[in-house]
Amino acid sequence: MVTFNDSKQINHSKKSPLVLVNFNEVRPNNATLKLLFERKIRFKIENDLQFKQIFEQTDLDIEADEFILKLKSDLIPNPSFSFVNLTRIWNIPKKWVRAREITPSNAPELGTILNSLQSTRIVKSDVSRKGTQLKLLLTLQGGQYALFKPMRYDRQYVPDGIYAGADRHNGEIVAFHLSRILNMRKVPIVASRNLNVLTEIKQVASESLSATFINQTNQNGSFISNCFYGECYYCNEYDSVCPDAAGHIEGAMILMLPLHYKLQRIRNPWQRTYRDNMKPRWENDSHYCLYVRKSIGTNNQERLLDMVETSIFDFIIQNADRHHYEVFKDVSNSALLLIDNGKSFGNASHDEITILFPLLQCCVIRNSTYQHLKKLSLIKISRIINELLVNDPLWPLLTDDHIVAMDRRLVMILAAIEICLETFNKNNVLKA
Numbered sequence: 182m183v184t185f186n187d188s189k190q191i192n193h194s195k196k197s198p199l200v201l202v203n204f205n206e207v208r209p210n211n212a213t214l215k216l217l218f219e220r221k222i223r224f225k226i227e228n229d230l231q232f233k234q235i236f237e238q239t240d241l242d243i244e245a246d247e248f249i250l251k252l253k254s255d256l257i258p259n260p261s262f263s264f265v266n267l268t269r270i271w272n273i274p275k276k277w278v279r280a281r282e283i284t285p286s287n288a289p290e291l292g293t294i295l296n297s298l299q300s301t302r303i304v305k306s307d308v309s310r311k312g313t314q315l316k317l318l319l320t321l322q323g324g325q326y327a328l329f330k331p332m333r334y335d336r337q338y339v340p341d342g343i344y345a346g347a348d349r350h351n352g353e354i355v356a357f358h359l360s361r362i363l364n365m366r367k368v369p370i371v372a373s374r375n376l377n378v379l380t381e382i383k384q385v386a387s388e389s390l391s392a393t394f395i396n397q398t399n400q401n402g403s404f405i406s407n408c409f410y411g412e413c414y415y416c417n418e419y420d421s422v423c424p425d426a427a428g429h430i431e432g433a434m435i436l437m438l439p440l441h442y443k444l445q446r447i448r449n450p451w452q453r454t455y456r457d458n459m460k461p462r463w464e465n466d467s468h469y470c471l472y473v474r475k476s477i478g479t480n481n482q483e484r485l486l487d488m489v490e491t492s493i494f495d496f497i498i499q500n501a502d503r504h505h506y507e508v509f510k511d512v513s514n515s516a517l518l519l520i521d522n523g524k525s526f527g528n529a530s531h532d533e534i535t536i537l538f539p540l541l542q543c544c545v546i547r548n549s550t551y552q553h554l555k556k557l558s559l560i561k562i563s564r565i566i567n568e569l570l571v572n573d574p575l576w577p578l579l580t581d582d583h584i585v586a587m588d589r590r591l592v593m594i595l596a597a598i599e600i601c602l603e604t605f606n607k608n609n610v611l612k613a
């Protein structure tokens with residue numbers, strides 16, 4: 182058994198059928214890394230009794246209650262905040278933004294901000310030409326901008342691939358709350374909102390947006406007015422969104438970051454090819470993390486740890502479409518921001534392990550993140566989400582299957598970390 186660079190092994194050597202992979206494992210050269218990682222994780226979860234026992238502890242109730250209570254109390258709007266002075270409200274999240282977080286851990290004004298996003302008058306609606314999918318740029322009273330990603334699917338819809346379909350507005354909303362639960366507060370603030378298409382969008386629409394309003398007929402042949410398709414790469418009149426019977430459309434209201442923070446896109450080294458006949462290098466190169474470490478600079482540990490953290494976040498929500506990361510431009514210690522979480526919660530019964538490759542291939546994680554994930558696995562993400570969002574205007578945001586899938590995926594993440602800890606020196610896995 183020898184350590185090889187995989188690609189050389191596969192291309193040139195017919196004699197030696199074995200290669201060493203990241204988990205110190207021998208694999209036949211036709212077994213994909215994906216398959217091996219999957220097997221190893223499943224084996225750990227099903228057969229390691231000690232590992233199983235961790236999740237049967239129940240002595241965490243008081244800590245759990247306190248944790249949930251704090252997250253919940255931040256969501257309560259403060260009645261003493263006057264909506265007369267909206268500028269004051271919109272200024273709060275502007276001041277919150279830091280290089281490594283968009284919202285603070287202690288955010289008692291968050292409920293007021295969410296409430297304002299849900300109820301403030303829209304003074305202008307426009308097309309948004311950012312990105313490739315349909316979204317609106319709304320100007321709210323008080324001068325605040327927000328992006329609106331409209332509902333495209335009902336809650337039961339299952340897209341037919343890991344990055345298929347249009348963005349899910351409910352995914353954006355849950356992802357924001359999940360980022361607070363995971364202590365990864367790098368998601369722009371998102372609120373649920375049900376808009377009256379005629380009065381809140383069409384009557385205040387820019388010329389560009391107005392030009393995309395059309396009438397449609399539905400499957401029963403009845404007539405629907407006030408549908409629109411916007412302006413974007415994938416926008417066209419055959420793919421419009423229409424109001425429901427009451428004239429409303431639900432969606433995610435995404436608070437725009439302060440305009441003076443410019444964003445920079447960074448290609449994800451674990452980017453997909455989006456083509457079945459062309460595999461990316463990372464899918465089968467056991468040493469891919471070495472390559473990433475070199476390309477981002479071996480002294481750039483925080484960036485690598487951010488990539489791992491992002492993969493954990495994306496694995497829980499099942500976002501396989503993080504083709505680029507975004508950071509604050511010219512801010513050297515900027516976190517990788519978690520912008521664009523719409524391709525999430527596709528198939529509740531599928532766990533796409535390739536999303537987790539940064540963790541699986543690099544076997545590093547911040548110790549604080551690891552400790553927090555362990556705590557969450559005892560409390561259960563499903564319990565926290567249910568308690569936090571039960572009063573959300575668009576509740577239920579997810580089917581129960583999607584909610585419990587998050588618990589299952591967290592156990593898989595912890596199994597992966599456990600395997601890393603068994604394979605490598607603890608100090609090489611857990612970072613300060």
Ligand SMILES: Nc1ncnc2c1ncn2[C@@H]1O[C@H](COP(=O)(O)OP(=O)(O)OP(=O)(O)O)[C@@H](O)[C@H]1O
Pocket residue numbers: 311312313314315328348369435436437438444507520521522523
């Ligand atoms: N809250 C925000 N504040 C500032 N800029 C934002 C915000 N949300 C999104 N953007 C910008 O708008 C761009 C497009 O948004 P988003 O990625 O959600 O759209 P998309 O249509 O899914 O894009 P893509 O096709 O690239 O995946 C982002 O890349 C980001 O630069």
Ligand SMILES: [Mn+2]
Pocket residue numbers: 312348502521523524
């Ligand atoms: Mn997108």
